[in-house]
Amino acid sequence: xxxxxxxxxxEALKSSIQQEDKKLIKELxxxxxxxxxxxxxxxxxxxxxxxxxIHLDKELASDVLVELEEDVRExxxxxxxxxxxxTVFINNMxxxxxxxxxxxxxxxxxxxxxSHIKDVEQAGDIVDLLSYHEDTAGGLMAKELIAVNENLxxxxxxxxxxxxxxxxxxxxxxxxxxxxxxxxxxxxxKQLLISNGKSKIxxxxxxxxxxxxxxxxxxxxxxxxxxxDLVALPVVDSIGRLKGRITIDDVVDVIKEEAEKDYQMIxxxxxxxxxSDSVIQLTRARIPWLLIGLAGGVFGAMIIGIFENDxxxxxxxxxxxxxxxxxxxxxxxxxxxxxxxxxxxxxxxLDSTSQKLFKELSVALLNGIICSGILxxxxxxxxxxxxxxxxxxxxxxxxxIFASLFGTFVPLALERFKxxxxxxxxxxxxxxNDVIGxxxxxGIGKLFFGF
Amino acid sequence: xxxxxxxxxxEALKSSIQQEDKKLIKELxxxxxxxxxxxxxxxxxxxxxxxxxIHLDKELASDVLVELEEDVRExxxxxxxxxxxxTVFINNMxxxxxxxxxxxxxxxxxxxxxSHIKDVEQAGDIVDLLSYHEDTAGGLMAKELIAVNENLxxxxxxxxxxxxxxxxxxxxxxxxxxxxxxxxxxxxxKQLLISNGKSKIxxxxxxxxxxxxxxxxxxxxxxxxxxxDLVALPVVDSIGRLKGRITIDDVVDVIKEEAEKDYQMIxxxxxxxxxSDSVIQLTRARIPWLLIGLAGGVFGAMIIGIFENDxxxxxxxxxxxxxxxxxxxxxxxxxxxxxxxxxxxxxxxLDSTSQKLFKELSVALLNGIICSGILxxxxxxxxxxxxxxxxxxxxxxxxxIFASLFGTFVPLALERFKxxxxxxxxxxxxxxNDVIGxxxxxGIGKLFFGF
Numbered sequence: 063x064x065x066x067x068x069x070x071x072x073e074a075l076k077s078s079i080q081q082e083d084k085k086l087i088k089e090l091x092x093x094x095x096x097x098x099x100x101x102x103x104x105x106x107x108x109x110x111x112x113x114x115x116i117h118l119d120k121e122l123a124s125d126v127l128v129e130l131e132e133d134v135r136e137x138x139x140x141x142x143x144x145x146x147x148x149t150v151f152i153n154n155m156x157x158x159x160x161x162x163x164x165x166x167x168x169x170x171x172x173x174x175x176x177s178h179i180k181d182v183e184q185a186g187d188i189v190d191l192l193s194y195h196e197d198t199a200g201g202l203m204a205k206e207l208i209a210v211n212e213n214l215x216x217x218x219x220x221x222x223x224x225x226x227x228x229x230x231x232x233x234x235x236x237x238x239x240x241x242x243x244x245x246x247x248x249x250x251x252k253q254l255l256i257s258n259g260k261s262k263i264x265x266x267x268x269x270x271x272x273x274x275x276x277x278x279x280x281x282x283x284x285x286x287x288x289x290x291d292l293v294a295l296p297v298v299d300s301i302g303r304l305k306g307r308i309t310i311d312d313v314v315d316v317i318k319e320e321a322e323k324d325y326q327m328i329x330x331x332x333x334x335x336x337x338s339d340s341v342i343q344l345t346r347a348r349i350p351w352l353l354i355g356l357a358g359g360v361f362g363a364m365i366i367g368i369f370e371n372d373x374x375x376x377x378x379x380x381x382x383x384x385x386x387x388x389x390x391x392x393x394x395x396x397x398x399x400x401x402x403x404x405x406x407x408x409x410x411x412l413d414s415t416s417q418k419l420f421k422e423l424s425v426a427l428l429n430g431i432i433c434s435g436i437l438x439x440x441x442x443x444x445x446x447x448x449x450x451x452x453x454x455x456x457x458x459x460x461x462x463i464f465a466s467l468f469g470t471f472v473p474l475a476l477e478r479f480k481x482x483x484x485x486x487x488x489x490x491x492x493x494x495n496d497v498i499g500x501x502x503x504x505g506i507g508k509l510f511f512g513f
Numbered sequence: 514x515x516x517x518x519x520x521x522x523x524e525a526l527k528s529s530i531q532q533e534d535k536k537l538i539k540e541l542x543x544x545x546x547x548x549x550x551x552x553x554x555x556x557x558x559x560x561x562x563x564x565x566x567i568h569l570d571k572e573l574a575s576d577v578l579v580e581l582e583e584d585v586r587e588x589x590x591x592x593x594x595x596x597x598x599x600t601v602f603i604n605n606m607x608x609x610x611x612x613x614x615x616x617x618x619x620x621x622x623x624x625x626x627x628s629h630i631k632d633v634e635q636a637g638d639i640v641d642l643l644s645y646h647e648d649t650a651g652g653l654m655a656k657e658l659i660a661v662n663e664n665l666x667x668x669x670x671x672x673x674x675x676x677x678x679x680x681x682x683x684x685x686x687x688x689x690x691x692x693x694x695x696x697x698x699x700x701x702x703k704q705l706l707i708s709n710g711k712s713k714i715x716x717x718x719x720x721x722x723x724x725x726x727x728x729x730x731x732x733x734x735x736x737x738x739x740x741x742d743l744v745a746l747p748v749v750d751s752i753g754r755l756k757g758r759i760t761i762d763d764v765v766d767v768i769k770e771e772a773e774k775d776y777q778m779i780x781x782x783x784x785x786x787x788x789s790d791s792v793i794q795l796t797r798a799r800i801p802w803l804l805i806g807l808a809g810g811v812f813g814a815m816i817i818g819i820f821e822n823d824x825x826x827x828x829x830x831x832x833x834x835x836x837x838x839x840x841x842x843x844x845x846x847x848x849x850x851x852x853x854x855x856x857x858x859x860x861x862x863l864d865s866t867s868q869k870l871f872k873e874l875s876v877a878l879l880n881g882i883i884c885s886g887i888l889x890x891x892x893x894x895x896x897x898x899x900x901x902x903x904x905x906x907x908x909x910x911x912x913x914i915f916a917s918l919f920g921t922f923v924p925l926a927l928e929r930f931k932x933x934x935x936x937x938x939x940x941x942x943x944x945x946n947d948v949i950g951x952x953x954x955x956g957i958g959k960l961f962f963g964f
Contacts, residue, residue, distance in 0.1 A: 069863050328850075345876050348880055378821060385813060
């Protein structure tokens with residue numbers, strides 16, 4: 063029932079393409095879902111993909127186009143004229159997908175495509191959607207929906223739905239509006255099926271409908287749909303008129319992207335790459351954070367350089383440099399990631415910043431005392447130098463406290479200045495904490511060693 | 514339309530509870546969604562929550578119970594008898610929620626609750642669901658669905674839906690089965706509304722229905738629903754009989770939890786905590802990885818200890834310890850996280866392990882040459898010791914290559930042994946790379962300094 067892409071399958075397909083065996087190509091791609099065909103196109107050359115593509119029926123071909131990776135789609139479309147794009151593909155698409163795809167084209171080609179869309183209403187919908195920023199509810203929504211006037215009765219409403227249904231692919235809810243197109247309620251199809259034909263819609267619909275404004279950002283949309291377990295969410299303009307609807311599948315993508323962005327940030331990868339991308343793309347995504355780490359390392363070297371003479375006298379102090387640096391980094395990452403995840407999930411609670419910092423201080427003290435205590439006992443037995451034992455344990459507590467507070471404070475501060483708080487995770491926080499950790503360690507060392 | 518939980522609101526509610534002002538409590542909680550009430554209960558004492566709870570109507574109270582955090586729910590239910598739980602709450606719930614909640618109870622109480630469910634069919638459904646592991650499709654699915662025989666016509670089908678609809682909260686699709694209860698198709702409600710009354714269901718339904726088996730694990734369910742943009746997914750047994758359906762809102766939770774688990778792993782947090790949890794919970798979640806970091810630091814100290822005498826002669830070698838350690842850690846995290854994310858998204862492509870390692874080697878070489886080259890030029894100008902310049906740049910390349918390959922290999926190996934590959938991110942990989950980085954650095958130092 064479900065297709066699995068294997069190397070054997072790919073080889074069979076590629077050889078059928080090389081031999082231009084149309085029958086075999088059709089056989090191999092028969093009954094495949096658009097998503098699976100898009101996956102196949104990711105693995106073969108664009109020229110090979112085109113030879114498969116021309117054998118697909120138009121509706122499936124449009125769906126495949128929607129599912130392609132952006133860079134593959136771009137190359138595909140560059141082969142086609144604006145007229146072909148409009149008549150073959152855009153006609154078969156929902157307004158949101160059509161707007162997304164047209165929005166990716168160069169501006170001149172956008173106009174060309176739009177001018178060739180025959181259905182004026184569809185063209186108007188697409189132009190409307192193109193005016194919203196892509197990261198807002200307006201940019202996510204589709205125009206296709208079923209809306210009925212609240213004054214209709216059930217029988218008239220069913221008639222109206224049949225009329226409107228032609229243009230809408232999936233119907234989960236019927237939206238209810240008043241005479242001014244204001245959204246006043248939502249009607250599950252179930253309610254419609256089990257209600258008496260003469261019931262007035264206003265009396266059987268659910269008035270507590272949750273909606274978002276067109277300018278709500280996509281993260282807010284995702285939070286609302288997730289929190290209230292919604293499958294579809296109506297979008298209204300600033301005075302409450304129904305403008306479109308967002309379905310959960312588009313929002314699942316937003317949720318995944320948000321999570322992936324945060325994950326990439328914390329792992330020190332600067333752009334959206336996958337293991338299957340090219341060596342150059344992967345290197346480009348990784349080098350920025352490595353250079354920051356490098357700069358941090360040079361700063362660290364400078365700080366240690368201040369104490370080079372003392373190191374000559376007490377070389378044992380170098381032994382715990384990696385321990386202090388690692389602990390500073392780990393604690394900083396823990397603290398900042400808890401805040402970043404809390405901000406992303408809206409689960410930080412109602413505490414003020416100072417209450418949060420105080421709580422973090424308590425956690426840091428506890429962690430610090432446990433780690434320092436263990437290390438102190440260990441070093442008492444295995445180290446000859448009591449000065450070093452004292453230096454390491456004291457600076458470990460100090461470093462854990464500093465790194466915790468710093469890791470808590472920075473993402474909260476970034477959020478306040480409307481900068482992505484996830485910037486405060488990953489190599490940035492580790493590097494800073496490393497450098498400051500060295501300063502604390504050698505500073506405290508100076509005290510106990512008396513250099 | 515949407516409720517926002519503020520400190521002012523909480524204070525007003527708390528004072529109304531203290532004064533036992535029932536009217537005000539009702540006023541403050543009127544028109545709230547179950548999710549919002551559950552959020553409020555997270556912020557107030559359990560005794561206060563109970564006083565609010567008794568004023569809610571039964572259906573809303575059941576919804577709130579479903580939305581509560583597990584530990585709050587547990588305490589709530591411990592106040593109630595099995596009979597109360599069954600008659601007041603379970604009756605108002607979908608089978609999947611009911612099974613989840615009953616599954617959390619102590620075994621004796623489970624039997625007590627089950628024995629008090631009056632509707633035998635419902636009790637049977639719940640017992641069936643309890644038999645599946647919670648992380649499988651069977652554990653996620655609900656029994657409530659609309660299924661019609663493929664031999665019916667549209668009019669008879671609509672009649673059948675009206676009959677079945679009583680017990681099902683939301684209807685998005687009608688599932689089509691043959692005489693043996695085998696799932697043969699799916700029918701969008703839209704199709705039903707626009708079709709002729711005499712059409713046979715078998716002829717208008719969509720036969721290419723995607724389904725999962727009851728024992729499919731929840732990650733697979735999430736991947737299928739996400740990939741094919743599904744709102745609901747039918748679940749069948751091993752021979753294809755329709756057993757239940759999973760809706761996307763339950764799967765969004767699975768997707769979020771997976772992403773959060775990976776994020777916590779990479780940030781060195783060992784269990785599911787939030788910023789709003791207690792100091793003890795937060796410390797407990799953070800200390801395990803810190804102890805591993807501590808042990809790694811002690812190993813690092815031992816390795817450097819081997820070279821303590823040389824350090825006395827050439828103290829400048831200590832300067833770049835943090836740089837080498839940090840770069841080893843950062844590179845390792847980058848490599849392992851790309852693999853972990855690729856495994857989670859099923860986007861690793863079709864390359865074999867050796868091809869992946871070879872690609873990673875290329876990326877590492879490029880990154881290593883760039884970073885080492887920059888550092889070499891910098892050190893040529895600012896360092897007096899050419900031996901140190903050579904040591905640092907050579908060992909940096911070596912460390913980057915080792916950490917990359919190690920970071921790529923470990924998660925792939927874990928995956929092969931069915932261990933969560935995300936274990937290979939975060940403090941584990943950083944710590945190991947730190948220690949081995951020190952070994953490489955001092956080893957190469959021995960070569961160039963001739964100690």
